[in-house]
Amino acid sequence: MEAFEQLYVALDNTTSTNRKVQAMSAYFAKAASSDAAWAVYFLSGRRLKSVVPSSVLRLWLVECSELPTWLVEETYESVGDLAETIALLVSEPDGHRAGAIREVSLTNWVNERIEGLRNTDVYTQNQRVKHWWKSLPYGQCYVVNKLLTGGLRVGVSQALLARSIAQHASLDRAVVLHRLMGDWSPNADFWEQLIAKDEGETLSSRPYPFCLASPLTEPPEALGDVNEWLAEWKWDGVRAQVIRRDGQTYIWSRGEELITERFPEVASAASQLPDGTVLDGEILAWDANGVLPFSALQRRIGRKKVGKKLLTEVPCCLLVYDQMEQGNTDIRQQPMNHRRAVLESTLKRWAQESSDSVAAALPGLRISVQHKVSSWDELHAIRAESRVERVEGLMLKHYSALYETGRKRGLWWKWKVEPYTVDAVLLYAQAGHGRRSNLYTDYTFGVWNDDELVPVAKAYSGLNNDEINTLDKWIRKNTLEKFGPVRAVEKHHVFELAFEGINASTRHKSGIAVRFPRIVRWRHDKSVRDADSLDDVRKLMDPA
Amino acid sequence: MVALLEPKDGGLICKPGGFAIDPWEPAELALITHAHADHARPGSQQYIAADSCVPLLRKRLGEDIDIKGVPFGEPLTFGDTTVSFHPAGHVLGSAQIRVEHQGEVWVFTGDFKRDNDPTAEAFELVPCNTLITEATFALPIYKWESGHAVAQQIFQWWQAMKAEGRPAVLFAYSLGKAQRVLAELMHFTDESVYLHGAVANMTDVYRRQGVPMLPTHPIDLDDKSKDYAGQLIIAPPGASGSAWMRRFKNASTGFCSGWMRVRGNRRRRGYDRGFVLSDHADWPALLKTVEQCGAQQVLTTHGRGDTFVKFLKEQGYVAEELSTRFAGEADVDTGSESRGSA
Structure with a gap:
């Protein structure tokens, strides 16, 4: 596990694709076949079937941290990532650990320790997981939590992963990409076939890369x-x-x-x-x-x-x-x-x-x-x-x-074809995840229906970093009400949104649903009154 | 309880004393906790600060300002109040300001930290009835390692880059953080470090006050061909992504800030390395200070004031959030000197 954690740190500590490829190739060169297979599994964005629901992990975190529930929730909201929040709250910065845990391979961690939780009662799960949290050094605690809570997400694309495997095994990248497709089990056999010079027997279900x-x-x-x-x-x-x-x-x-x-x-x-x-x-x-x-x-x-x-x-x-x-x-x-x-x-x-x-x-x-x-x-x-x-x-x-x-x-x-566009008003904001955690970047926009603004679209993209920062600061200062992680804000800012299609919807209060909404520009020149109405949007609706 | 210090009229105002602390609009008499831009602003008629803060204020606000330095702990009288400055441990010359009026004692911490810092006078605990505290890092995830330990990480990164033949560019605030790093690095090396002009200016002021630090050279702006491979360069965060950076070919970049504790903050800025080093109090230090100063009332200024207030109320304190213009450790995305401090 230590080697895999160090790979994670190496990948996380650089933005250069070449260095990422080097780090992965170096890991594959040293790793046992089964560990390499699991590393490929996680690096390609695959995840374990949920063992402990994240809501339960959050309860355990409250127990473990001895902090009020609301403070743990608020901290989680600020960090934006549960695995990281846990590691930050329960680990000591200086890394001196009580009751250190025996180092085992990545394969053992997954197959024995994490998968081993499945067949035990909740009490035992609770004891084991909390023991890990308290005994593992920060980096390993974080990575184990990542495996427990879902994806690894360390900025490695499928193409980059394939490039490192291809480099390690002296194969063509397209061949590796093809072999990575479809349904496979992360074990030593899989890894050895993945890096084999000759294809051998192929899976009949394996798709081609699109x-x-x-x-x-x-x-x-x-x-x-x-x-x-x-x-x-x-x-x-x-x-x-x-x-x-x-x-x-x-x-x-x-x-x-x-x-x-x-x-x-x-x-x-x-x-x-x-x-x-x-x-x-x-x-x-x-x-x-x-x-x-x-x-x-x-x-x-x-x-x-x-x-x-x-x-x-x-x-x-x-x-x-x-x-x-x-x-x-x-x-x-x-x-x-x-x-x-x-x-x-x-x-x-x-x-x-x-x-x-x-x-x-x-x-x-x-x-x-x-x-x-x-x-x-x-x-x-x-x-x-x-x-x-x-x-x-x-x-x-x-x-x-x-x-x-x-x-x-x-x-x-x-x-x-050119997308549809409307001018809509920012109504709600929520913090993003990953690199946008603790910034308000998930927005809900509304248009006029008589004298009311009704939500019509959520959008996450389209603003540049400066605009995101400016808007984030404004949101914090102009919050009317908080609903959990969601903030209702002063109705003040108008944005031009683009989307690919509009359909009638019974699930939305506005009665419409839009496809692929995104922000085109911040309309500083427009006041809230200048935003479009629901009727304007309906007129754009796809011919039914 | 009558408020002895209140945020209004452009500053933290003391009515019975007739002065303002760290005013954000020009005042007649301004008491300054420390020289960072969100606390020390131009335009006031008279300034008072701790002795060791004065040269930094002159550098920042101009040599011609009307300013008086006072030794730490010396009582001064303003109107009906007795005022004294006490070390805050934030940067060189940073002070907490104690105000006593009719037997009631209020303390404003300014920005403070309790960790060891060879470049700043050590924090002094000042008992009081009301504590006005910063709350920049008031979340339990913010726990600092020692400056010594972080300097070791910086040193290891620098050495690793040297082995790869690359420059290591470290972004740190030009006043305080940069000098703290330069002083802590003395435990590991006696090599020279290159400085951006803004950092060099402040480092000179520190040196003139006798703060021991690694030898430094300013970056020669005219020498475009100099090879910085294997060198450590310290620059203000504002220099990140600027044309100035082009001279450092194939550089690895690092950023020193308490915000680097959270991965998302570091990823967003695209730095290779984030070093968790702050000149503000972490969560345990905030709690310890509130507990030890014996205050019955706690008021919070900048940062996660609302969270801290809610937590303190649950612990049985009278607590409230004040609205000020202090910025705390400037958000990593602004990175500009004018917006905040370190």
């Missing part, structure tokens, strides 16, 4: 000849990868979550695909009249088991736009136009061979329509129809583009 697009910031004309570009709608759904291998079907979300059971109509359709097929697309809610708003799809996203009623009300499909594997062969290194042709033939054959009449009426797989044009002007005109078509704009993919690992600028572009 190819990502960059936002187009220049006029599309700068991309050259329109005939070199594949244009299709940019849909607002859930990015997903469908795998058909070894007679099994897997649906993976972009967050590498297995969502096969959540979308049975997609899974059922995909089970008809030829073996050794992998498709990339967007899951959308789609009924007899076409695509449904994202808010409809949201009703499906959270449900692990889908009832018949919901299945009828919100049928879903995968809108397919790429194919990465054909007949068990990885075709990601083939150009876009080739993959598109393969995809068309796959889905065509599938549609002909499928005899299921329900699937034909409401197919679980649809192919993304290609806009065939001869000039950028035509594409401009098509893009102008985006809102009516309930899409976010266009995707542009170069015909020669390979299916890249991650985001590689230049060959996949998202050309979105």
Whole structure:
């Protein structure tokens, strides 16, 4: 555990990506295989299934610190991170510990000590955890708490992690990224396969790393000849990868979550695909009249088991736009136009061979329509129809583009329509987390409904550091009321917000829900009275 | 109880004494606890401060100010009050101000700390009926290690950077914190340290008062090609991210502040290292001071005043938060000298 804690400190003590890579490679070079596997598990943002709920940990912290509950809560709010709050409150700065704890490996810590809590009663859990808190040096106390409370979050991206493993094992980064995908168990075997020169036997469920697009910031004309570009709608759904291998079907979300059971109509359709097929697309809610708003799809996203009623009300499909594997062969290194042709033939054959009449009426797989044009002007005109078509704009993919690992600028572009904007008033503020802890950075904004300001959006981003600091100070001085961590503030500041879509919502007091709200600018020039009204916002609402 | 010291009319006003303490608007007679910008502001007609504070005030407010220095502990009479200055342990010449009126004693701590600091006169406990205390770090997570221990961490970081052939740039407030680091580092080395101009100015004033510190050199602004690899450089936080920084190629950066106790504060600023070193009282020191001074009433000024007041009330004290313009340890995001102290 000491070595892992030192890795954490090394990663935390630098902002340089090179030094982070060095620190990780050095750790992997020395670590036992099982420890390396667990380190990869945590560094890639994976977390243990909750052992002790954080609300319980907070109670124990009150006991352990011998402070009033409200003060512990207020301290937690100020620090913004429970693992850190615990370590700060219970550890002594000079690090002299009573009843020191025996040093064991990271693997032992996880498998024996933390997992060992699961099969014991609450009293024993309480005694053990409090003993750790009181006996561990600050750094280890913090890291153990991090493992207990969830993610590690130490500023290491998947790409950086893959780079360090690749460097350590002298492998190609894309290979490592691929091997890190999907469902795996952190053990010595996994690590040894991860760094093996030869692939060996691969998991049939393993997805490919998704190819990502960059936002187009220049006029599309700068991309050259329109005939070199594949244009299709940019849909607002859930990015997903469908795998058909070894007679099994897997649906993976972009967050590498297995969502096969959540979308049975997609899974059922995909089970008809030829073996050794992998498709990339967007899951959308789609009924007899076409695509449904994202808010409809949201009703499906959270449900692990889908009832018949919901299945009828919100049928879903995968809108397919790429194919990465054909007949068990990885075709990601083939150009876009080739993959598109393969995809068309796959889905065509599938549609002909499928005899299921329900699937034909409401197919679980649809192919993304290609806009065939001869000039950028035509594409401009098509893009102008985006809102009516309930899409976010266009995707542009170069015909020669390979299916890249991650985001590689230049060959996949998202050309979105301009966002909606409104002027709204700051109503509430809450402290952020992580690097924004103890700064008020989570804001709730409202617009006028008669003489009342009703909340319409929460936004966390869009201000620069100076603005955040200025606003934070103002919030502290102009708080009207505190509701737990939330402060109601003087209605004074107007902000221009942008968002991608607006839908009717029964869950919000305002009756509307907005997609991806963010702050565009602080409107110092506007007074609260100049803010928009709910009617103004409703007028923007997506054509229903 | 009639308030002997009240925040109004641009300062902490003593009506029966006819003076203001650390006024934020010009006053006729200003008693100054210490030379940080949020406590010592320009424009007052006459200043009174502890003897060792006077050269720092002159440096900050101008050589031509009307100022009188007094020895610590010497009683002075203003109107119906008896006033004395007592060491606060915050920075060189920092004082608590004791005010006695008709047998009632009030003490304003100014900024204070109780940890050992070779560059400041040691804090003196002053019994009183009412204590007006700062509450900058009034949360139980704020517990300090000794300056000696932190200096050791700074020294190790400097040596590690030297081994990598990189400059180590340490941001610390130019008055107080920088000199404390320079003095504590003497336990570990006799090497020279490079100073930003603002730090060098204040360090000179400290040296003239006989405070032992490591040898220092000012950064030569004209010598653009000098290689600072392996050197320790101390600069005010305001210099972070400025063009001045460009001369230190591949530098590792560190920041000295009590706020560095919380990871989020350090991450937000993007410093490589955060050293938890403060010239303010930590949570245990605040509690100890309230308890030991024997006050029946405790008033808080800047910082987490509301939290501290609530806690003290639960402990049975009469406590209240005062509204002042003192800034405490300037928030790490402003980092500018004008906004606060260290």
